[in-house]
Amino acid sequence: MQYRRTIRFCILIFRLRNQAQKLKCTGDNWGQIEKREHVKKFFKSKMLVSILAGWFLLSGAGYLGKDNIYQNYSVDTAKSPYFVLVFQGLRDHVYPWDLKWKELFEYYPKQMPNQVLAKELEDMEEEAVQNRKNAGNKQAVGTENMQEKSAQEKEPKTKTAQAEEQQEARKKFVTVEADYFDDAAFIGDSRTVGLHDYGGLEKTDFFATVGMNVYDLWTDKFCEVDGEKMTLEEALSAKQYGKVYFQIGINEMGRGTLDSFMEQYAQSVEKIRQLQPKAYIYLQGIMKVTTEKSNADSIFNNEGIQARNERIAQLADGVTVFYIDVNEAVCDETGGLRADLTFDNLHLYGSKYDIWVDFLKTRGIKDVE
Amino acid sequence: MVFSSFEFLFRFLPVFLVIYYLTPAKWKNLVLFAASIAFYTVGEAGYVLLLLASVLVNYFFGRAMYRTPEEGRGKKQLLLLLAALGYDFGMLFFYKYSGRADKLPLGISFYTFQSAAYVIDVYRGQIPAEKSLVKFGTYLTMFPQLIAGPIINYSEVRLKMNGRTVTLQQFEDGLKLLVIGLASKVVIADRIGMLWNNIQGIGFESISTTLAWMGAFAYSIQLYFDFLGYSLMAMGLGAMLGFEIPKNFSHPYISKSVSEFWRRWHITLGRWFREYVYIPLGGNRKGKKRTMCNLLAVWALTALWHGASGNYLIWGAALLVLLMAEKLFFLPYLEKSKVVGHLYLLFVVPLTWVVFAIPEVKQIGVYFTRLFPFFGTAGVINQQDYLRYLKDFLPLFLLGVLFATPYPAAFYKVVQQKWLGNVLIMGLLGLSLYYLAISTNNPFLYFNF
Numbered sequence: 027m028q029y030r031r032t033i034r035f036c037i038l039i040f041r042l043r044n045q046a047q048k049l050k051c052t053g054d055n056w057g058q059i060e061k062r063e064h065v066k067k068f069f070k071s072k073m074l075v076s077i078l079a080g081w082f083l084l085s086g087a088g089y090l091g092k093d094n095i096y097q098n099y100s101v102d103t104a105k106s107p108y109f110v111l112v113f114q115g116l117r118d119h120v121y122p123w124d125l126k127w128k129e130l131f132e133y134y135p136k137q138m139p140n141q142v143l144a145k146e147l148e149d150m151e152e153e154a155v156q157n158r159k160n161a162g163n164k165q166a167v168g169t170e171n172m173q174e175k176s177a178q179e180k181e182p183k184t185k186t187a188q189a190e191e192q193q194e195a196r197k198k199f200v201t202v203e204a205d206y207f208d209d210a211a212f213i214g215d216s217r218t219v220g221l222h223d224y225g226g227l228e229k230t231d232f233f234a235t236v237g238m239n240v241y242d243l244w245t246d247k248f249c250e251v252d253g254e255k256m257t258l259e260e261a262l263s264a265k266q267y268g269k270v271y272f273q274i275g276i277n278e279m280g281r282g283t284l285d286s287f288m289e290q291y292a293q294s295v296e297k298i299r300q301l302q303p304k305a306y307i308y309l310q311g312i313m314k315v316t317t318e319k320s321n322a323d324s325i326f327n328n329e330g331i332q333a334r335n336e337r338i339a340q341l342a343d344g345v346t347v348f349y350i351d352v353n354e355a356v357c358d359e360t361g362g363l364r365a366d367l368t369f370d371n372l373h374l375y376g377s378k379y380d381i382w383v384d385f386l387k388t389r390g391i392k393d394v395e
Numbered sequence: 396m397v398f399s400s401f402e403f404l405f406r407f408l409p410v411f412l413v414i415y416y417l418t419p420a421k422w423k424n425l426v427l428f429a430a431s432i433a434f435y436t437v438g439e440a441g442y443v444l445l446l447l448a449s450v451l452v453n454y455f456f457g458r459a460m461y462r463t464p465e466e467g468r469g470k471k472q473l474l475l476l477l478a479a480l481g482y483d484f485g486m487l488f489f490y491k492y493s494g495r496a497d498k499l500p501l502g503i504s505f506y507t508f509q510s511a512a513y514v515i516d517v518y519r520g521q522i523p524a525e526k527s528l529v530k531f532g533t534y535l536t537m538f539p540q541l542i543a544g545p546i547i548n549y550s551e552v553r554l555k556m557n558g559r560t561v562t563l564q565q566f567e568d569g570l571k572l573l574v575i576g577l578a579s580k581v582v583i584a585d586r587i588g589m590l591w592n593n594i595q596g597i598g599f600e601s602i603s604t605t606l607a608w609m610g611a612f613a614y615s616i617q618l619y620f621d622f623l624g625y626s627l628m629a630m631g632l633g634a635m636l637g638f639e640i641p642k643n644f645s646h647p648y649i650s651k652s653v654s655e656f657w658r659r660w661h662i663t664l665g666r667w668f669r670e671y672v673y674i675p676l677g678g679n680r681k682g683k684k685r686t687m688c689n690l691l692a693v694w695a696l697t698a699l700w701h702g703a704s705g706n707y708l709i710w711g712a713a714l715l716v717l718l719m720a721e722k723l724f725f726l727p728y729l730e731k732s733k734v735v736g737h738l739y740l741l742f743v744v745p746l747t748w749v750v751f752a753i754p755e756v757k758q759i760g761v762y763f764t765r766l767f768p769f770f771g772t773a774g775v776i777n778q779q780d781y782l783r784y785l786k787d788f789l790p791l792f793l794l795g796v797l798f799a800t801p802y803p804a805a806f807y808k809v810v811q812q813k814w815l816g817n818v819l820i821m822g823l824l825g826l827s828l829y830y831l832a833i834s835t836n837n838p839f840l841y842f843n844f
Contacts, residue, residue: 071563072571072817077824083406106401106832113832223777224601369595375777376601 084109085120088245091115095124098281197344202390204383205229209268211305213236213258213298215277217313217373224379233261239278240290242366244297262301271386273352275334275374280325288337295341306391309342311335311351317362319371326372328362348391355385396437396544397581398573398628399831407434408632415636416757420558427636431538435501438542444502450532453481453510453750456523461524479514483507494701497835502542504700506535508667513549515671523549530556535546539632541623541768545643552638558840571632571811571820576627578823581830583798584621587613587791590784591652591752597780599753599761605781607765611745613788614752619648622661648744648799651736652729653717656744664700668693669739684735694718701751706759717743 088096096111208229212218218234221227235248249261262270272295278287294351298307312331314320320327335351342349352363356374358364363371367378374382396403411430418426436443456479462468485506490499516522525531534552552772566666569829590613594602602610626643633640647659657665669678679686698711721729729736744767764770797803808818 073567073572073820076817076821077570078823080821101815105406107405109403109828113829117833220597224775226775231533236813284415369598370773373596375596375598376777377598379775384586 027169043207048192081107081109082123084112087125088112090120091125094126095120144170174223189309196263196346197391199389200392201388205385206390207269210271211262211265211267211269212271212273212304214244214271214310217276218271218273220373220376221379221382222378224374226380227383231261231265231267233258239281240274240287240294241278241281243274244295257299258298262298267305269308269391270298270305271308271310272298274314275312275338276326276331279330279334284333284337291338292341295347299346304334305346307347308389309338309347309349310337311349311353314357314363315355316365316371317358317370318365319361320362327386348388348389350389352382352385355381396434398625398632398826399577400586401831404577407437412635415675417755423559424529424556426434427538428529428533428536431533431536431541433557434538435536435541437502439501442503445500446506446536447532449483449486449506450535453535454528454545455477455513456482457514457524457531458526461517462520463523464520466528467521468518476514476518478512483511483514485519489573491699502569505544505546506541507547508664508700510535512546512667512671516549522553526550526552526555537633537638538721539636541627542659545626545629545641546667547640547663550639552688553617555638557677560681561635561637565634565637569631569636571816572631572634573628574631574820574824574827576624576629578624578633578827579620579622579627579798581827582823583794584617584619584624584793585790585834587788587795588621588831590788595785599758599765601775602777603763603776603780604765604768606784607762609784609788609792611749611766611779612792613750615648615745616799618748618751619644619799620795646799646801646804648741649737649801651732652721652740652741653714653743654721654725654726655730656740657714657718664697669698672696683723686722690718690722703756705756706750706754709756709759711748713747713750717747732829 037253066357081260085108088111090113092101094106096115099111099114101108101110101114109349113117115121168256204227207227211231211233212221212226212227214221214234214240216234216236219236222230222232222234231251233249235246238246240247244258247255249256249258251261251264256264274294275287275291281287282290295307295309298305312334314328314331315323315326317328320329335353341347353363356363356378365371367374367381369375396407398404415423415426415430432443435446448677456475460472460475460479462472484507484510487503490503513531515524517524525534533556534547534549537547537552540547594606594610599607623644630642631641641663642663645659645662647656649661650656673689676692677685678689694711694715698707698715701707701710729739749762749766750759753762802804807816807819810819
């Protein structure tokens with residue numbers, strides 16, 4: 027009897043042990059354990075905790091900065107978390123610790139009527155543009171220029187008409203040979219880079235880079251002269267040109283307003299004129315995108331380009347500053363860039379830049395005697 | 396909704412995971428099924444009914460068809476199998492070849508192959524027909540691999556459908572795989588992909604020979620890391636849910652022959668063709684002639700599976716010729732070689748990818764005259780064009796080459812469970828999110844002008 031009982035006891039112990047081990051094994055599994063345990067388990071995951079903490083902290087920074095340091099960026103919060111702003115800022119060297127805490131707590135629009143608020147926002151925007159401008163242009167802008175500009179705005183039509191008349195009176199466009207561009211400089215964005223690479227204008231100087239825009243034009247060191255990188259101001263000071271061709275304005279379409287763009291653009295033209303007093307300045311209308319692209323894009327579309335081009339054209343005086351529009355040569359009947367000239371709806375194929383060059387050859391300037 | 400989007404990673408996935416883990420075990424399949432349908436609907440609402448129809452049709456055919464091995468199968472089973480396969484491939488061909496290739500239902504190439512594998516396995520008696528519609532639907536529509544594979548056999552997940560557990564370790568490992576896959580796509584593939592875009596923008600007739608070769612290598616790297624990234628993300632997500640999704644790539648670019656390359660590239664597709672086409676036709680056991688015919692069949696189907704345009708046929712034919720030549724003549728030599736095999740592979744495979752990448756047959760010709768400019772050149776070519784791109788893309792080329800070798804993976808294995816592993820993964824995640832963030836509001840990352 028004693029013997030049997032011992033065996034039974036042993037079997038019992040063995041079974042219990044087995045049971046316990048089973049429990050131990052499955053204890054790690056979330057399928058079997060209680061809900062509260064799930065949560066505990068989750069937070070033991072170092073990765074998960076780090077990710078959640080990072081998500082929370084950076085989103086906090088993004089949220090606090092959204093009307094502050096990140097006001098120039100936008101995020102669709104239905105689809106993306108707020109921390110996207112932080113990363114976008116990072117790219118432009120705007121860091122979370124740059125947050126302007128003072129502004130954050132000072133500016134509380136309490137029950138402000140919408141109009142007043144809008145006005146105030148406008149002012150802030152203007153101020154921001156002004157700040158950026160001041161940072162960009164060390165030279166103060168002459169008040170004369172500003173007055174001229176506002177006068178233009180008041181009566182744009184008569185002004186253009188005048189310009190056209192003047193142009194007809196003193197200068198006219200004639201067809202020229204390729205050597206016309208030997209004393210020319212081209213300033214622009216990636217489209218002008220393409221003209222450099224595939225236009226075959228070997229003696230011409232090009233100051234252009236991918237992504238160039240009117241806001242970075244005078245601050246970035248993107249011009250190469252004798253193998254040395256320099257700013258546009260330095261490059262244009264180094265040599266006097268007979269003609270300066272200028273095409274810029276598509277990269278910044280998502281940025282600022284038409285007016286703030288034009289202000290910056292007009293200043294740039296003025297500055298080029300000061301640096302190159304003897305040169306004819308060709309303001310080239312921004313090349314359009316294809317109609318397909320234009321219809322699908324709320325920012326980079328031909329309506330926006332057309333609006334800019336119309337304002338750019340008003341800057342021409344027909345004496346030293348001329349407006350030419352390559353769209354006359356590259357667009358189809360729908361008013362967009364011809365689809366057979368481009369792969370990405372924005373840039374000409376390498377083999378199609380001759381169309382642009384040929385167009386430029388029909389716009390040589392000659393004094394009318 | 397692609398995996399490499401904020402919408403998926405920080406909206407869909409967290410919400411889904413919370414619901415999924417809080418759901419009792421017996422409802423987990425239903426939650427996953429529903430989430431997968433939701434996932435599909437966000438991406439392609441128009442074809443969600445087609446997907447559900449595929450689930451229903453294959454489910455019912457499977458059930459009607461199944462006989463245990465003892466009962467044996469007769470003509471009725473064969474007819475049912477053919478009907479099911481007819482439906483599956485009929486739909487696939489209808490959408491691929493009805494001239495609407497641009498509006499192909501999302502993931503149809505992948506889920507068709509899965510459902511076909513399922514009905515064949517049921518017919519063969521290798522697996523019993525699934526009795527639960529929810530379980531079968533979960534298998535066919537599971538969102539981690541619904542859109543771009545890997546192609547899973549039902550036998551691989553059948554037991555997990557009855558109940559699966561996720562340990563903390565598995566969850567973390569899955570999360571890490573997800574991050575590695577994300578980085579593979581966002582940090583390498585999407586960025587080096589800009590070079591191919593630029594080349595298309597210039598137009599093939601205007602690129603220098605050096606740039607043409609850079610383009611071929613860049614596209615090869617892009618394609619690999621894009622697809623690898625997607626497969627890794629699928630594996631990672633699968634692991635987080637308790638599944639083991641088979642791997643799709645095994646460092647293909649270190650192969651010494653095209654035959655080896657295709658054993659290491661898109662492994663689950665190769666496996667599918669081997670199990671359901673090549674071996675049933677007799678494989679390589681019925682003489683050389685028959686083997687060649689079987690290879691022809693497999694590669695004709697592989698080309699057709701990839702797409703309807705002419706370039707895929709040329710691509711498939713080129714691979715077929717290479718594989719046959721290897722099998723008949725110089726495979727032993729390649730396998731013995733230390734360097735020649737690698738050089739041969741790295742020369743030949745990018746060329747096949749160029750054909751794969753260019754839809755218009757005429758343009759393929761143009762590209763090849765740029766790669767091999769023996770007949771002189773016509774048109775505007777800027778011979779210095781590659782310098783700028785080399786400057787911009789050299790780091791990405793180096794990254795691509797480094798991560799195409801097994802060394803980084805071996806290193807990662809060593810540090811995986813240590814703090815260094817965690818730090819590396821967090822770094823990768825940060826980098827990926829950075830690139831993702833600066834490209835979301837900047838659609839011109841590709842075409843910065």
